[in-house]
Amino acid sequence: MASSLPREVKNVLVCGGAGYIGSHTVLELTRQSDSTVYILDNLSTGYEKTIPKSDRVVFINGDVSDVDFVDREVFSKYKIDAVMHFCALIVVPESVTNPLKYYDNNVVGTLRLLQVMQKHEVPYFIFSSTAAVFGIPETSPIDPSAATVPINPYGETKLVVERMLRWCSEAYGLKFASLRYFNACGADKEINIGECHKPESHLIPIILQVALGQRENVQVFGDDYNTVDGTCVRDYIHVTDLATAHIRALEYLAKGGKSDVFNLGSGLGYTVKEVVDACRKVTGHPIPAVVSPRRGGDPDSLVAGSKKAEEVLGWTRKYDSIEKIVETAWRWHKNNPHGFDHAH
Numbered sequence: 514m515a516s517s518l519p520r521e522v523k524n525v526l527v528c529g530g531a532g533y534i535g536s537h538t539v540l541e542l543t544r545q546s547d548s549t550v551y552i553l554d555n556l557s558t559g560y561e562k563t564i565p566k567s568d569r570v571v572f573i574n575g576d577v578s579d580v581d582f583v584d585r586e587v588f589s590k591y592k593i594d595a596v597m598h599f600c601a602l603i604v605v606p607e608s609v610t611n612p613l614k615y616y617d618n619n620v621v622g623t624l625r626l627l628q629v630m631q632k633h634e635v636p637y638f639i640f641s642s643t644a645a646v647f648g649i650p651e652t653s654p655i656d657p658s659a660a661t662v663p664i665n666p667y668g669e670t671k672l673v674v675e676r677m678l679r680w681c682s683e684a685y686g687l688k689f690a691s692l693r694y695f696n697a698c699g700a701d702k703e704i705n706i707g708e709c710h711k712p713e714s715h716l717i718p719i720i721l722q723v724a725l726g727q728r729e730n731v732q733v734f735g736d737d738y739n740t741v742d743g744t745c746v747r748d749y750i751h752v753t754d755l756a757t758a759h760i761r762a763l764e765y766l767a768k769g770g771k772s773d774v775f776n777l778g779s780g781l782g783y784t785v786k787e788v789v790d791a792c793r794k795v796t797g798h799p800i801p802a803v804v805s806p807r808r809g810g811d812p813d814s815l816v817a818g819s820k821k822a823e824e825v826l827g828w829t830r831k832y833d834s835i836e837k838i839v840e841t842a843w844r845w846h847k848n849n850p851h852g853f854d855h856a857h
């Protein structure tokens with residue numbers, strides 16, 4: 514298909530491109546652009562099986578924080594025009610018990626990557642940020658300009674990078690977009706890639722594991738929140754729509770747009786119980802749910818105000834209902850009940 518990216522963006526480096534959101538973005542880059550895609554990933558939580566077999570996709574197995582390796586094997590070898598950076602450790606409770614591990618990978622790793630990029634004068638950087646930068650928000654939907662007060666080290670590491678990017682932009686002219694995803698979910702509707710975190714902590718895959726007979730029930734963490742049915746409200750956004758937002762953001766920067774932060778969500782909030790119901794409908798399985806104590810650090814409600822991304826980036830979503838999103842996730846989980854372990 515004709516590229517939506519300006520012609521000068523020939524080579525895009527996707528760091529963390531073997532992970533869940535990164536692999537879907539690699540796929541969309543092969544579909545929606547003519548660029549060559551370089552993937553840098555240490556496979557710590559990603560899977561080589563996600564990487565498309567294509568002349569336009571090159572995989573480099575390595576760590577973003579290994580400056581010499583990244584300089585030699587990536588930026589000196591290929592003329593990279595833009596970087597999309599998905600690498601991170603993402604388990605919130607682990608970040609609370611081991612914050613230095615998170616600062617090391619998420620902050621120091623990104624700093625090292627930016628240093629090599631600066632040396633090679635790479636102009637564009639798209640960063641995977643998160644709704645966790647907001648902590649417990651005071652407004653809903655959350656505007657990107659809302660106060661950022663993270664309540665765990667994971668969110669804090671992402672905010673540190675967002676701030677670092679602002680200063681790099683002022684000092685070195687780096688053009689960046691920080692994309693704050695809300696709850697990423699779903700799977701590509703055609704290709705055999707999907708969500709496979711180990712251990713899995715995310716709601717939708719856990720519910721679908723019940724439908725697969727791998728768990729007896731889903732625990733609903735708390736039903737005394739200040740929401741319609743007492744369970745937490747989240748904004749579930751399809752991973753392919755997130756992937757497309759990265760391409761829109763790069764297009765925007767390459768056409769002269771100014772560095773900025775954007776929220777990416779659907780603008781719709783669903784309670785945990787509503788998500789369980791949607792999964793029951795899609796799978797036809799009764800999916801027993803057991804109310805359990807609250808999980809630490811869960812805000813009542815997180816719903817994205819994504820107008821800015823729509824208006825400034827021209828971002829549109831293909832998936833507008835939780836059922837449609839769950840259908841894509843269910844297709845992946847049914848075909849790959851053990852994730853990538855036995856996937857072809």
Ligand SMILES: NC(=O)c1ccc[n+]([C@@H]2O[C@H](COP(=O)([O-])OP(=O)(O)OC[C@H]3O[C@@H](n4cnc5c(N)ncnc54)[C@H](O)[C@@H]3O)[C@@H](O)[C@H]2O)c1
Pocket residue numbers: 528529530531532533534535553554555556557558559560575576577578598599600601602603618622641642643644693694695696697698
């Ligand atoms: N999954 C969500 O709901 C969600 C929500 C908001 C933000 N995010 C952010 O999106 C990004 C991707 O998340 P995901 O769910 O795809 O996670 P993931 O674990 O599937 O992907 C991360 C990828 O980065 C790689 N990686 C990690 N550290 C690395 C390093 N030092 N060097 C090289 N490769 C490294 C991993 O091997 C993996 O392939 C993360 O930055 C995360 O913080 C995710």
Ligand SMILES: O=c1ccn([C@@H]2O[C@H](COP(=O)(O)OP(=O)(O)O[C@H]3O[C@H](CO)[C@H](O)[C@H](O)[C@H]3O)[C@@H](O)[C@H]2O)c(=O)[nH]1
Pocket residue numbers: 603643644645694695696697714715716717719731732733734735745746747785808811815
């Ligand atoms: O077994 C479970 C798992 C989750 N939940 C609930 O379901 C909701 C969604 O939980 P997830 O763990 O799927 O997602 P989070 O909202 O906690 O976090 C996700 O979105 C955040 C941004 O909002 C961060 O970026 C984070 O990395 C990403 O995992 C929460 O209310 C959680 O308490 C349950 O009730 N039972």
